[in-house]
Amino acid sequence: MFQAVNKRSISDEVYDQLCSRIVSQELKAGEELPSERLLSEMLGVSRNAVREAIKRLQQARLVDVKQGGLTTVLDYRAEAGAELLPNLLFDQSSQIQVDVARSIVRMRQVLSPEIAADAATQGRAETAERLAAVVEQMRAANEAEAVQRLAFQFWEVLVEGSGNIAYRLAFNSLRRTYEPLWGLMTQMLSGQQQKLEIFERLAMLVRQGQRDEAARCAKDYIDESSAAIYEFLDLYEQSAKDSSNTQIEGETP
Amino acid sequence: MFQAVNKRSISDEVYDQLCSRIVSQELKAGEELPSERLLSEMLGVSRNAVREAIKRLQQARLVDVKQGGLTTVLDYRAEAGAELLPNLLFDQSSQIQVDVARSIVRMRQVLSPEIAADAATQGRAETAERLAAVVEQMRAANEAEAVQRLAFQFWEVLVEGSGNIAYRLAFNSLRRTYEPLWGLMTQMLSGQQQKLEIFERLAMLVRQGQRDEAARCAKDYIDESSAAIYEFLDLYEQSAKDSSNTQIEGETP
DNA sequence: TTCGTCCACTGGTAGGATAAGTGACCACTG
DNA sequence: CAGTGGTCACTTATCCTACCAGTGGACGAA
Numbered sequence: 001m002f003q004a005v006n007k008r009s010i011s012d013e014v015y016d017q018l019c020s021r022i023v024s025q026e027l028k029a030g031e032e033l034p035s036e037r038l039l040s041e042m043l044g045v046s047r048n049a050v051r052e053a054i055k056r057l058q059q060a061r062l063v064d065v066k067q068g069g070l071t072t073v074l075d076y077r078a079e080a081g082a083e084l085l086p087n088l089l090f091d092q093s094s095q096i097q098v099d100v101a102r103s104i105v106r107m108r109q110v111l112s113p114e115i116a117a118d119a120a121t122q123g124r125a126e127t128a129e130r131l132a133a134v135v136e137q138m139r140a141a142n143e144a145e146a147v148q149r150l151a152f153q154f155w156e157v158l159v160e161g162s163g164n165i166a167y168r169l170a171f172n173s174l175r176r177t178y179e180p181l182w183g184l185m186t187q188m189l190s191g192q193q194q195k196l197e198i199f200e201r202l203a204m205l206v207r208q209g210q211r212d213e214a215a216r217c218a219k220d221y222i223d224e225s226s227a228a229i230y231e232f233l234d235l236y237e238q239s240a241k242d243s244s245n246t247q248i249e250g251e252t253p
Numbered sequence: 254m255f256q257a258v259n260k261r262s263i264s265d266e267v268y269d270q271l272c273s274r275i276v277s278q279e280l281k282a283g284e285e286l287p288s289e290r291l292l293s294e295m296l297g298v299s300r301n302a303v304r305e306a307i308k309r310l311q312q313a314r315l316v317d318v319k320q321g322g323l324t325t326v327l328d329y330r331a332e333a334g335a336e337l338l339p340n341l342l343f344d345q346s347s348q349i350q351v352d353v354a355r356s357i358v359r360m361r362q363v364l365s366p367e368i369a370a371d372a373a374t375q376g377r378a379e380t381a382e383r384l385a386a387v388v389e390q391m392r393a394a395n396e397a398e399a400v401q402r403l404a405f406q407f408w409e410v411l412v413e414g415s416g417n418i419a420y421r422l423a424f425n426s427l428r429r430t431y432e433p434l435w436g437l438m439t440q441m442l443s444g445q446q447q448k449l450e451i452f453e454r455l456a457m458l459v460r461q462g463q464r465d466e467a468a469r470c471a472k473d474y475i476d477e478s479s480a481a482i483y484e485f486l487d488l489y490e491q492s493a494k495d496s497s498n499t500q501i502e503g504e505t506p
Numbered sequence: 507t508t509c510g511t512c513c514a515c516t517g518g519t520a521g522g523a524t525a526a527g528t529g530a531c532c533a534c535t536g
Numbered sequence: 537c538a539g540t541g542g543t544c545a546c547t548t549a550t551c552c553t554a555c556c557a558g559t560g561g562a563c564g565a566a
Contacts, residue, residue, distance in 0.1 A: 052308045055264065059313070077413075081335055083335070103419035111364070163352070165353055167360060168330055170335045
């Protein structure tokens with residue numbers, strides 16, 4: 001009924017505004033930002049807020065700031081880290097950037113089998129325990145969306161079980177990127193998520209430490225799942241092209 | 254000869270201090286930070302500096318700050334992104350965290366063959382062109398370190414050629430993580446980097462679009478290179494254990 | 507022309523004020 | 537005595553002015 005009001009801080013607002021202008025190439029690499037004082041005047045906020053936003057841009061390696069000189073924009077493709085992906089997924093008109101989405105799905109597809117393999121070698125008993133618990137919940141769940149959410153949780157457990165902190169952090173970034181697409185994803189994958197046997201089998205293979213088998217099993221699953229997403233993205237891309245050709249801003253089909 | 258002097262701002266200092274306390278679990282998830290005013294007093298800096306640092310911690314998802322309440326520490330393993338890896342690589346006594354290093358090498362090892370495969374499908378001509386140029390430079394270079402650096406550049410070109418922005422940004426994060434280890438790496442891999450044929454062959458396979466062959470070729474190379482690094486890390490770990498057993502703080506062997 | 511000085515700009519730091527959110531506490535109500 | 541709402545002592549959010557420190561171009565003297 002009632003929902004929480006949307007409160008965002010001023011500096012967040014400034015950050016988002018600058019960030020989107022950089023990733024959209026409206027501010028190109030090598031160009032200079034207006035000075036802090038000028039920016040604060042133009043945006044109607046205090047210099048303090050502008051400074052906090054610019055500090056964050058600096059941390060994200062989107063700009064290079066030096067005392068006494070102007071702040072310059074960097075090439076985000078060469079400098080930024082994976083945490084920028086969520087900012088790249090949508091363009092100014094909130095359309096999905098299909099190539100970005102494909103990149104993410106592809107990376108997930110490539111990493112997943114190896115994650116399963118490492119989990120089978122590394123975690124074993126405890127990981128298998130937790131995987132089994134998730135599968136149990138999946139069996140108990142009756143809504144498609146709940147099952148979907150648990151399927152993702154299954155992978156989170158697997159990632160944790162691989163004992164690889166780089167996988168873990170990279171997956172956090174990927175997760176944040178496709179989080180806003182959650183609604184679409186459940187709809188997209190609704191047809192094919194019934195088979196719990198795969199998850200069961202994967203949990204068993206991890207328990208038994210069957211590295212290669214686990215990788216193969218994970219690959220079978222993730223390839224199929226990815227294919228469904230690619231297919232959807234192709235459709236989305238086509239419809240986006242059509243609607244831009246006919247100058248119509250349409251809803252997602 | 255000369256190198257730029259290390260000038261760091263106050264807020265950078267504050268950020269690093271808080272960040273390292275969080276990743277070292279000295280400040281555990283769920284605990285609360287002192288208030289901004291108290292922190293600024295304790296550290297002897299202005300509130301402004303503390304605020305800028307905390308904004309950055311918030312962006313890195315290391316803390317959750319809410320107005321009117323205290324700022325709480327989050328679980329970085331569950332929340333942070335890959336950009337945190339450089340902060341995890343060294344512990345307080347500047348010793349390499351071997352498991353973190355292994356994670357990074359492993360991720361690079363897993364991604365590389367698929368990157369080569371995608372580059373063979375995607376970029377083709379232009380990528381092959383640039384790869385060939387790098388190989389040319391490698392042939393011309395006479396110092397081992399220069400060759401080493403070019404070898405890494407070869408991979409950067411390949412990543413760019415894969416057309417996958419997620420790979421690109423993830424690799425940026427990985428690069429930043431092993432950048433401080435550059436000296437060790439060249440030393441570590443000095444024995445085996447001579448064979449330019451592999452790079453040549455890989456460039457050719459990309460040009461011809463031989464996806465599977467390119468992946469296999471990349472895998473052969475990266476597996477060998479990774480094995481050398483793993484071996485070094487095992488030695489490092491062993492020597493670190495020994496020196497801690499005998500209560501001696503030793504230099505890197 | 508060449509070189510040093512000056513000065514108008516930049517970002518960096520400090521510490522003041524006010525606004526606004528949070529949670530513990532407590533008096534009041536039914 | 538459980539539940540409501542007000543008070544108060546905290547917190548962060550924002551803004552402001554002032555000053556310090558680094559940069560680079562203008563300008564005048566050698």
